[in-house]
Amino acid sequence: MAGLLRDRSRRTPSVDTTAAGTDAATAPGFNMAHSPLLEVADLQVTFRGRVGTVYAVQGVNFNVEPGQTLAVIGESGSGKTVTAQAVMGLLPPSAQVSGSIRFKGQQLIGLSEQQLRDYRGRNVAMVFQNPERSLNPVMRIGTQITEAVRSHFAFDRQQAHDRAIELLRLVRVPAPARRFYEYPHQLSGGMRQRVLIAIALACEPEVLIADEATTALDVTTQAQIMNLLLDLQQQLGTALVMISHDLGLAATYARDVIVMYAGKVVERAPTDVLFGGVRMPYTRALLQAIPRIELEPHVLLPIVSGRPPDLTTVPAGCPFAPRCPDVQPDCREEAPPLREHEAGRWWACWHPCGKEPAT
Amino acid sequence: MTGSANGAAQPAVGGDVLLEVRNLVQEFVLRDFGGAKGGVLQAVSDVSFELHVGETLGIVGETGSGKSTLARSVIQAPPPKHGEVIFAGQDLVHLPRSALKSARRNLQMVFQDPFTSLDPRWTVSQLVAEPLIAYAVGSREQRRERVHALLELVGMDPARYGKRRPRELSGGQCQRVAIARALALEPRLILCDEPVSSLDVLVQAQVLNLFEKLRADLGLSYLFIAHDLALVKQVSDRVAVMYLGKLCEIGPVREIYREPLHPYTLALLNSIPSPDPAAEKRGTDSVISGELPSPLDPPSGCRFRTRCPRAQERCAVEVPEMRALGDGHLVACHFPLSSERPGAALGTQPDAVVATVADGQVSAG
Numbered sequence: 103m104a105g106l107l108r109d110r111s112r113r114t115p116s117v118d119t120t121a122a123g124t125d126a127a128t129a130p131g132f133n134m135a136h137s138p139l140l141e142v143a144d145l146q147v148t149f150r151g152r153v154g155t156v157y158a159v160q161g162v163n164f165n166v167e168p169g170q171t172l173a174v175i176g177e178s179g180s181g182k183t184v185t186a187q188a189v190m191g192l193l194p195p196s197a198q199v200s201g202s203i204r205f206k207g208q209q210l211i212g213l214s215e216q217q218l219r220d221y222r223g224r225n226v227a228m229v230f231q232n233p234e235r236s237l238n239p240v241m242r243i244g245t246q247i248t249e250a251v252r253s254h255f256a257f258d259r260q261q262a263h264d265r266a267i268e269l270l271r272l273v274r275v276p277a278p279a280r281r282f283y284e285y286p287h288q289l290s291g292g293m294r295q296r297v298l299i300a301i302a303l304a305c306e307p308e309v310l311i312a313d314e315a316t317t318a319l320d321v322t323t324q325a326q327i328m329n330l331l332l333d334l335q336q337q338l339g340t341a342l343v344m345i346s347h348d349l350g351l352a353a354t355y356a357r358d359v360i361v362m363y364a365g366k367v368v369e370r371a372p373t374d375v376l377f378g379g380v381r382m383p384y385t386r387a388l389l390q391a392i393p394r395i396e397l398e399p400h401v402l403l404p405i406v407s408g409r410p411p412d413l414t415t416v417p418a419g420c421p422f423a424p425r426c427p428d429v430q431p432d433c434r435e436e437a438p439p440l441r442e443h444e445a446g447r448w449w450a451c452w453h454p455c456g457k458e459p460a461t
Numbered sequence: 462m463t464g465s466a467n468g469a470a471q472p473a474v475g476g477d478v479l480l481e482v483r484n485l486v487q488e489f490v491l492r493d494f495g496g497a498k499g500g501v502l503q504a505v506s507d508v509s510f511e512l513h514v515g516e517t518l519g520i521v522g523e524t525g526s527g528k529s530t531l532a533r534s535v536i537q538a539p540p541p542k543h544g545e546v547i548f549a550g551q552d553l554v555h556l557p558r559s560a561l562k563s564a565r566r567n568l569q570m571v572f573q574d575p576f577t578s579l580d581p582r583w584t585v586s587q588l589v590a591e592p593l594i595a596y597a598v599g600s601r602e603q604r605r606e607r608v609h610a611l612l613e614l615v616g617m618d619p620a621r622y623g624k625r626r627p628r629e630l631s632g633g634q635c636q637r638v639a640i641a642r643a644l645a646l647e648p649r650l651i652l653c654d655e656p657v658s659s660l661d662v663l664v665q666a667q668v669l670n671l672f673e674k675l676r677a678d679l680g681l682s683y684l685f686i687a688h689d690l691a692l693v694k695q696v697s698d699r700v701a702v703m704y705l706g707k708l709c710e711i712g713p714v715r716e717i718y719r720e721p722l723h724p725y726t727l728a729l730l731n732s733i734p735s736p737d738p739a740a741e742k743r744g745t746d747s748v749i750s751g752e753l754p755s756p757l758d759p760p761s762g763c764r765f766r767t768r769c770p771r772a773q774e775r776c777a778v779e780v781p782e783m784r785a786l787g788d789g790h791l792v793a794c795h796f797p798l799s800s801e802r803p804g805a806a807l808g809t810q811p812d813a814v815v816a817t818v819a820d821g822q823v824s825a826g
Contacts, residue, residue: 177661290752291524320523320688321732322749328734347662350734377737391666392736393695399714401695402673403666409631 137207138165139341140189140226140309144201147184147193154414158184160365161201163440166309166341171332173344173356173373175388179410181365182345186311190228191218205309223254227302231314233294237286243270243297244282250304269300274330292323299331306338313345328355349388353377361385364411364421367440370448381447381454384422420451428453479650479682480512480535485544487527487534491757500757504530505541506706509783512650517676517683519697519714521690521729525753527706528686532652535684536568537561549649566596569643573655575635579627585612585638586623592645611641615671633664640671644679652684657692665692672696690729694718699789702726705756705764708783712790722786722797725749725765763795771796 147159159181166172176182187193189203191210203210205225213221230236238246247266251257257265263282270278273296286294295315302310312331316324332355335342344356352359352373359376361369361384369382380386390404408425411417419434420426426433430453440450485508493499505527512518520528534541537553546553551564569592572578579588589608593599599607612619615637627635636656643651653672657665673696675681687693693700694714701711702723710723721727728749751768754760760767766776773796781793 177663292752321690322523322728323752324734325732326750348734349662350736353736354734388662389736391662393666393669393689393692394736395691395694395718395730395733396737397695399694399697400673402670403695405666405670406663407667409633409664 139168140166141204146200147188148198149196156413157416158365162367164360169339171342171357173352173359175352176362180362182362186313186345223305226309227307228311229298229302229315231317233298236298239286243284247301250301254305273300291319295327309341311343368450379456381449382451383426383428383455386455477514478511479514481547483509483545486542487530488542502756504706508708515680517685517697519693519700520686521693522703526703528703529654532654566646567649569648570652571639571643571656573658575639581627584624589641615641632660636668650682654686705759707764710792716790722792723794724769724771
């Protein structure tokens with residue numbers, strides 16, 4: 103882990119100037135009234151590999167306010183996890199990052215590994231998708247939590263132990279004093295995810311990023327974990343960024359939603375406004391493709407054909423144009439910028455749906 | 462291309478019984494160090510159901526509820542410990558090996574992970590031709606034509622994809638190949654074990670529509686296993702709910718979703734996040750607490766009682782029998798949710814919900 107980001111800190115400043123900043127004019131904060139906790143502006147992440155350059159994230163802008171619940175929605179390969187990793191400073195050295203990620207005004211791109219270590223955990227923490235792979239199988243649960251606690255606070259052994267028990271109690275693990283001495287394989291998937299949340303909360307972060315944190319769990323366990331996260335958020339005032347492919351999860355639990363496609367944000371709105379009537383045909387396609395409990399059996403779902411674009415090239419037009427049912431000739435010529443068309447509603451589309459074309 | 466929202470023909474429910482499972486029990490012996498018997502895990506416990514020709518039976522339940530073991534017991538891989546599996550009039554459990562092989566022609570399976578269920582070194586054409594070769598169907602030329610036809614049936618261009626290997630395909634395309642393989646021998650029943658769980662939502666919709674199209678065109682029956690209740694509703698005529706190896710409830714899809722009788726079914730329905738924020742916001746209270754108990758030591762009486770909000774003393778003592786409450790709607794519960802709480806699962810007016818969804822589609826399209 104150590105040293106992964108060192109050479110990036112040397113590389114980044116020179117790359118910074120090459121940012122293609124097409125949306126730069128519209129980039130600054132969505133809500134300038136109060137300063138955001140986390141401010142991501144024109145974030146671009148590219149990977150250079152043998153197959154060529156992969157443009158994984160192409161100019162992403164968003165802010166996270168204190169105590170906010172933000173859902174980032176997209177299919178696999180849409181760049182949502184890479185964005186989260188960039189915010190955490192966890193990208194591999196092959197990644198080239200440009201743009202700006204500010205936490206309380208402090209620029210994170212270009213920080214050294216030591217500075218990043220200090221920033222991670224205390225300010226922004228992350229819960230990963232796969233609890234089996236995120237926990238060390240040969241270390242007791244308690245040791246893994248105290249390790250996180252003692253790396254950021256000058257606690258002695260006993261204090262760290264007490265804090266770990268307190269954290270386990272906070273995430274509602276039954277019999278925390280006994281669980282402290284157990285190994286990950288002795289816990290169920292839901293319990294392991296609770297332990298990971300406890301580790302993430304160990305340093306009382308101000309932003310908690312949950313990257314598909316409930317995807318591997320059953321629906322009943324998913325509901326338990328989501329309710330836990332929301333309770334903790336209210337209790338501790340943490341901002342929660344949920345990264346998910348599940349629009350239903352976003353609709354049920356998030357206050358604001360960002361929809362990503364092919365490395366770009368294509369729509370952003372408060373949850374109730376977004377689901378009241380989507381503007382971007384991609385979001386509509388996602389929404390219509392979900393089997394819903396309200397629908398009658400054997401109803402065919404409206405589908406869009408094709409697959410997400412290859413990210414090794416940047417298309418001239420809108421990335422969704424080849425699959426879009428409402429595509430017009432101008433969609434293929436110029437990529438629509440993400441703009442605030444109505445108060446609080448942002449979308450990147452020349453011909454938004456549910457709206458008469460501007461005359 | 463957007464498909465029409467109503468194209469599927471209504472299935473012939475109530476036709477002849479294609480598959481009948483009676484009192485099926487599947488057990489696995491656990492071994493401790495040195496091979497000592499460490500306990501018996503009863504993965505499927507006394508499950509009975511019927512599946513009619515042209516029908517889709519959805520099976521839902523959490524991880525560890527025994528859904529996959531049930532499907533594997535049906536195709537005799539491995540055969541169940543007790544009970545009967547009668548497929549098209551033959552009891553598969555007691556068939557000799559050779560007869561079982563020919564019976565399995567009509568009984569195919571599609572698995573969850575298309576990448577691990579396809580041999581990575583084989584080309585798409587070889588993969589689809591394998592079942593034909595195994596059952597010595599037709600000449601080489603006839604098999605080639607059949608592979609062509611099958612790939613076209615599942616929406617893949619044979620000229621373009623026939624020579625590719627699984628790693629050169631996307632997840633959805635791999636699943637289409639797996640479906641083509643399952644269809645190769647013209648089976649009557651396909652057992653689908655979470656066939657779309659690993660796919661992205663847009664691809665998932667494509668594959669689900671393919672299943673619907675094949676059912677209508679070829680008159681297939683499906684045993685469709687999934688953990689997603691909304692998805693199961695989409696494809697099924699009847700739904701069976703499993704919990705810890707036992708069947709809790711089985712019935713026609715509309716009744717199960719409109720008026721669930723088992724508290725576990727209601728809990729599952731309440732756990733689904735809906736993509737419609739206007740749908741009632743749930744409180745923490747409607748989510749069931751706790752975890753699945755260990756199947757090595759299941760609770761006495763009703764297995765759901767440790768998590769059930771309605772549990773009483775009787776539930777700990779007496780195992781609830783399956784009983785019919787309504788037409789073809791069976792439930793194993795001492796205190797079923799009756800009609801005293803109509804529409805308890807989905808808000809009070811299911812019709813109104815359907816109407817808003819339809820409106821949304823009209824305005825969106």
